[in-house]
Each structure stands twice: as structure tokens, then as C-alpha cells.
Amino acid sequence: MALTSNDRIMARFQGIDYFDLDSLLSEEERMVRDTVREWVDDNLLPIIEQAYIDRRFPTELIPQMAELGILGANLPEEYGCAGLNNVAYGLIMQELERGDSGIRSFASVQGALCMYPIYTFGSEEQRRKYLPGMAKGEIIGCFGLTEPDYGSNPGGMITTARKVDGGWVLNGSKMWITNGSMADIAIIWAKTGELDDPKSIRGFIVPTDTEGFTARDQQGKLSLLASDTSELVLHDVHVGDDALLPGSSGLRSPLMCLTQARYGIAWGAIGAAMACFDEALRYAKERVMFEAPIGAKQIQQIRLADMLTGITQAQLVALQLGRLKDQDRVRPQQVSLAKRANVNMACEVAREARRLLGANGILVEYSAMRHMANLESVYTYEGTHDIHGLILGQDLTGFSAY
Ligand code: TGC
Numbered sequence: 001m002a003l004t005s006n007d008r009i010m011a012r013f014q015g016i017d018y019f020d021l022d023s024l025l026s027e028e029e030r031m032v033r034d035t036v037r038e039w040v041d042d043n044l045l046p047i048i049e050q051a052y053i054d055r056r057f058p059t060e061l062i063p064q065m066a067e068l069g070i071l072g073a074n075l076p077e078e079y080g081c082a083g084l085n086n087v088a089y090g091l092i093m094q095e096l097e098r099g100d101s102g103i104r105s106f107a108s109v110q111g112a113l114c115m116y117p118i119y120t121f122g123s124e125e126q127r128r129k130y131l132p133g134m135a136k137g138e139i140i141g142c143f144g145l146t147e148p149d150y151g152s153n154p155g156g157m158i159t160t161a162r163k164v165d166g167g168w169v170l171n172g173s174k175m176w177i178t179n180g181s182m183a184d185i186a187i188i189w190a191k192t193g194e195l196d197d198p199k200s201i202r203g204f205i206v207p208t209d210t211e212g213f214t215a216r217d218q219q220g221k222l223s224l225l226a227s228d229t230s231e232l233v234l235h236d237v238h239v240g241d242d243a244l245l246p247g248s249s250g251l252r253s254p255l256m257c258l259t260q261a262r263y264g265i266a267w268g269a270i271g272a273a274m275a276c277f278d279e280a281l282r283y284a285k286e287r288v289m290f291e292a293p294i295g296a297k298q299i300q301q302i303r304l305a306d307m308l309t310g311i312t313q314a315q316l317v318a319l320q321l322g323r324l325k326d327q328d329r330v331r332p333q334q335v336s337l338a339k340r341a342n343v344n345m346a347c348e349v350a351r352e353a354r355r356l357l358g359a360n361g362i363l364v365e366y367s368a369m370r371h372m373a374n375l376e377s378v379y380t381y382e383g384t385h386d387i388h389g390l391i392l393g394q395d396l397t398g399f400s401a402y
């Protein structure tokens with residue numbers, strides 16, 4: 001018997017915790033996780049199917065996410081943020097992506113890719129001007145690094161910022177930008193010197209209503225449908241001196257932001273996998289074929305065992321990564337390993353869940369295929385699976401193979 005949409009929503013998610021990782025979390029970490037879990041069950045899951053079909057990012061959720069303290073949650077309270085530790089932040093990303101990768105993407109970009117660089121490279125004035133409003137969801141940000149011809153190799157970018165009296169003039173285009181069409185500000189990375197010098201890259205806060213700035217929705221996506229993905233064009237965009245992030249310096253600065261976002265993705269992917277596993281397990285127990293539940297058949301039991309194993313390994317990796325980050329001991333290469341392994345695991349789990357569900361697995365009323373399609377973007381963005389493999393290869397051998 002197929003579960004109805006309402007049954008699935010009403011069967012409150014219990015979480016998958018085969019190795020009792022709950023016992024390794026503090027009371028506050030569990031409380032944060034459970035609060036966001038409940039919010040996802042009550043407010044995100046009931047609307048996500050329709051939003052996905054409508055190809056719409058559900059903007060009505062932004063004030064609720066802000067109220068919960070989700071936006072820039074690991075940044076300090078003095079700037080209006082929740083000041084949580086990195087494990088609690090990771091658990092938030094996990095729960096959001098249990099709902100949908102597009103919603104986690106929104107939060108990742110707002111917090112890790114826009115608020116983090118303003119906090120880390122911005123002046124005190126910039127921090128006070130933007131961060132409290134961004135935490136409240138009143139100012140939405142996007143992060144423009146990728147260009148049409150420079151994806152995995154952002155150091156080759158050709159967007160420029162030319163110094164003029166009292167400010168800068170930016171020219172170039174950015175591609176595949178999450179939150180791009182709805183953003184109030186864009187963090188734009190541009191070269192201020194020679195095009196062959198990635199050390200001249202600097203970050204700028206560009207209000208999106210500045211003359212010469214346009215954003216256009218990316219058409220034709222078959223993944224992350226409940227997410228705003230856009231192309232940005234900057235044509236003689238004049239900004240003041242106060243638009244420059246004064247602490248930004250070279251390709252290292254945007255890559256530092258990516259390390260923050262990749263950390264969140266390593267947790268988020270677990271959430272997508274948990275949703276698929278939970279759905280597959282319940283379906284396996286209830287779907288009867290050849291006079292027995294399919295879950296009574298060895299092949300489906302092995303499929304479920306493999307899913308559970310992948311999720312459990314990923315949970316352990318993410319938790320230890322978070323503990324290292326909270327102790328300020330994490331290396332970007334460790335984040336690469338976690339992003340690469342956990343997203344790959346989630347892709348496998350989503351695909352196997354979809355297969356276990358038979359024909360129902362292609363329906364939007366079930367989450368497996370939506371997660372499966374979303375995760376193909378997650379596999380590619382924030383450094384592709386291949387690029388993270390090469391980062392690890394360089395760390396191991398000392399040779400760069402890019
Ligand atoms: P390379 O010479 O290796 O590095 C340049 C400088 O940066 C330092 N560095 C890092 N610092 C912090 N974190 C990291 N992860 C870092 N990786 C490198 C490095 O030490 C060096 O510093 P310095 O002081 O010596 O200058 O640079 P490279 O040009 O050889 O490139 C290396 C490579 C390929 C790994 C890098 O370009 C890369 O990571 N490429 C992937 C691009 C990518 O991930 N783009 C993501 C765009 S944003 C996005 O996808 C958002 S999706 C959001 C959502 O919806 O959730």
C-alpha cells in the first residue's frame with residue numbers, strides 16, 4: 001500500500017542514529033537540531049513538492065528561517081547572529097537539506113558565502129551595516145565567483161574592477177549564481193590588476209539595484225528547481241570605495257568562503273540521504289509484492305543496509321569535522337574529503353531509494369527523485385567531486401594535477 005502524502009508528513013521523522021551519535025552531542029546541539037527538524041516537518045515538507053513543480057524558491061520561508069536564527073547561525077551574536085558552534089550549524093544544514101537541497105543552498109549562500117566574507121574581510125562599518133539585516137532575512141545576498149569560462153578554475157576569472165576617483169568600476173559576468181535574481185547585494189569577486197594575476201582578486205559588496213547590474217534566471221534546469229539560479233552581468237557598474245571588502249586579498253579569500261560552505265554541504269548531504277533512507281525503509285515494510293513486503297526480500301535488505309552504512313559513516317565524518325572546526329584545527333583538505341565523500345554517498349542513497357520505490361519513485365509525492373536530481377548539482381557545485389579528489393591528491397603527493 002502506497003503512503004499518502006499526508007501520512008508521510010504526519011509520520012514525524014525520528015532521525016537515523018545507528019551509532020548513538022546523539023550521545024556525543026551537547027544538549028544545546030540536540031535542541032537546535034530538534035527545533036529545525038520540527039520546523040522542516042511542519043513548514044517546509046508540506047510545501048516543497050508544489051514549490052519544486054512550480055520551479056519556485058519559497059521566499060515565504062525566509063522570515064521563519066531568520067526567526068529561528070538559521071541565517072549566519074555560527075557568526076557572533078554582536079552582529080545579530082545566533083553565535084552557535086559549528087556542530088550545531090552543521091546539524092541545521094543537515095535538517096534543511098532533509099527538506100530540500102535548494103533550501104539549504106539558500107542558507108549556505110546567505111550565511112557562508114555572503115555573511116562570512118563581510119564578517120571576515122569587511123570593515124566594522126560594513127559588518128554593522130549588513131550583518132544584522134542579513135541575519136533577519138531583510139537583506140538577501142548572492143556570491144558571484146563562477147564565470148561562463150571559469151568554473152573549476154576561478155583563478156582565471158576575467159571580471160575586472162578598475163579604480164576610479166572615489167570608487168571602482170566593475171565589468172564582467174558571473175554564471176550559475178544561487179539567490180542571484182532575488183538578492184539585494186552581490187558579493188562580486190573581480191581582478192583589480194593584471195588578468196593573469198589571481199593575487200589581484202578582491203571582493204566587492206555590490207547592491208543589485210546599481211545601474212549596469214542585471215540578473216537573469218537560468219533557464220532549463222532539471223535540478224534544484226526550488227532554488228533561484230541566475231546569470232549576473234556587470235556592465236560599467238560604479239560602486240564607491242566603501243564597496244570593497246578591505247581585508248580580501250587574492251584567490252585565497254573566496255576559497256576561504258568556499259571552505260565554510262563546503263563544510264555545511266558535508267552535513268547537508270546527510271540530511272538528503274536520511275530523507276531518502278527513511279522513505280525507502282517505510283516503503284519496503286509496506287509495499288507488498290509476491291504476497292510479501294519487499295522489505296522481506298534479501299536484495300532490498302542489502303540495499304537498505306548499504307544506505308544505512310553510508311549514512312552512518314558520513315555522520316561520523318561530519319561530527320568529527322565539526323569538532324575539529326570548533327577547535328580551530330580543521331584543514332581545507334579535510335573539508336574537501338567530507339564534501340566529496342558525503343555528497344557521493346547521498347547521490348548513491350537517493351538513487352537506490354528511488355529504485356526501491358519502483359514506479360512511485362519517479363513521482364514528486366515521494367522525495368527520492370527530487371533529492372536525487374538536486375544532489376547532482378550538489379555533486380558539481382562548491383568544487384566538483386573530481387576537483388576535491390585532486391585537492392586530496394595534491395595534499396597526499398605534493399603534485400598539483402589540476
Ligand atoms: P591555489 O594556488 O591552490 O590556491 C590559491 C590560494 O588559496 C589558498 N587556498 C585556500 N584557502 C582556503 N580554503 C581553501 N579551500 C583553499 N584552497 C586554496 C592557497 O593556499 C593559496 O593561498 P596563497 O596565500 O598561497 O595565495 O589555487 P588554484 O588556482 O590552483 O586553484 C585550486 C582549486 C582548483 C582547488 C580551486 O580553484 C578550487 O577550489 N576550484 C573549485 C571552484 C569552486 O569550488 N567554485 C565554487 C563556486 S561557489 C558555488 O559553487 C556556490 S554553490 C552554493 C550553494 O548553492 O550551496
Ligand code: FAD
Pocket residue numbers: 109143144145146148150151152153175176177178179224229377380381382383384385386387401402
Ligand atoms: P567545469 O569546470 O567546466 O568542469 C567540467 C568537468 O570537468 C567536471 O566534471 C569537472 O570535474 C571536470 N574538470 C574540471 N577541471 C578538471 C581538471 N583539472 N582535471 C580533471 N577534470 C576536471 N558558483 C558561484 O560562484 N556562486 C553560486 O552561487 C553558484 N551556485 C551554483 C548553483 C548551481 C545549481 C550550480 C549547478 C552551480 C553553481 N555554481 C555557483 C557554479 C559551480 O561552482 C560550478 O558549476 C562548479 O565549480 C564547476 O564549474 P563548471 O560547471 O564550469 O564545470
